[in-house]
Amino acid sequence: MRNRCRIWHRGPCIIYNEDNSIIKAFRNMPGITLLNISKLNILKLVPGGHKGRFCIWTERAFHKLDDLYGTWCKATSLKRNYNLPMHKMLNIDFSRVLKSPEIQRALRAPCKKIHHEVLKKDQLKNLRTMLKLxxxxxxxxxxxxxxxxxxxxxxxxxxxxxxxxxxxxxxVPVKKTVVRKEGKKAVGIKKQKSHWWEKGCSYQETNN
Structure with a gap:
């Protein structure tokens, strides 16, 4: 359904054994997929890898599953050298197995003490941290x-x-310097044109 301007949503999947005009009955219904029991397709049963598609089985198709795939007690009659997947574990209740005393005895004790991370402050930016050092x-x-x-x-x-x-x-007449209340000298402007030394350029002299 890629590169389509209109997308049809998937509907139910009908699985049959013999075509007794069942294809013609559902051919005009949008979203319905018809599958033969002998030609099952995983892309049609589970589209997009999402489980839970609504599948409708006919009675003959459902009874043919044992002959097609067999059971754990009876082998299949329609395939050769095929066996159903067996469980690797005898007890598939995984949560019960983990909580069993045999496994809990072999595991280490849980660490219940919580360690909170402390924010490390920069000594060059934080004065209190610098004073400690x-x-x-x-x-x-x-x-x-x-x-x-x-x-x-x-x-x-x-x-x-x-x-x-x-x-x-x-x-050129010169204005006198004005001393403020804070004790700083304010240089009077002599001309309307501003000079580079009047723009607050600060310098630091090194005392040897």
Missing amino acids: IPYAKTTCRYTILCQAENHELQVDKATASLEAKLDEKG
């Missing part, structure tokens, strides 16, 4: 932040001084 890390981090702030202030002062020197040479 290196207690001096908090002081080092604080010192690094203070050094960066001091270097940034020095860089801003240096850029301001160089800018004032250049503007004094050209004779």
Whole structure:
């Protein structure tokens, strides 16, 4: 039924022994499959590998199964060297076999203690984990932040001084720097054009 614009769903399967106009009776019914008992097809009995298709057996076809496949006590009369599949286990109740005391005695005891996995935190991202490993890390981090702030202030002062020197040479009036309440210096804008040193570029100086 592949590559079809319209798909017909499978209906019941009728299995017969002799064709007594049974094919003509069901030929116009969509979805019905007719099979001969001597020519059974697994693709028609179990389409798509799904069990549970509704099969309708005629009386003669059902009685012919013993002659066609035989039983565990009687051999088949229509086939040669054919035997029904036998069970590999005498007791097919698998759950009962597993719970038997003979097997439970040979198995190890179940482990009822549950181990929960602990989330491992990254020491470089988590400060508490870093302090457990290196207690001096908090002081080092604080010192690094203070050094960066001091270097940034020095860089801003240096850029301001160089800018004032250049503007004094050209004779352009310079605005005075304004000190905020937080203690940080805000450099006044001398021209409308923005310079690269006014865009907040931070540098870190290494103290040898």
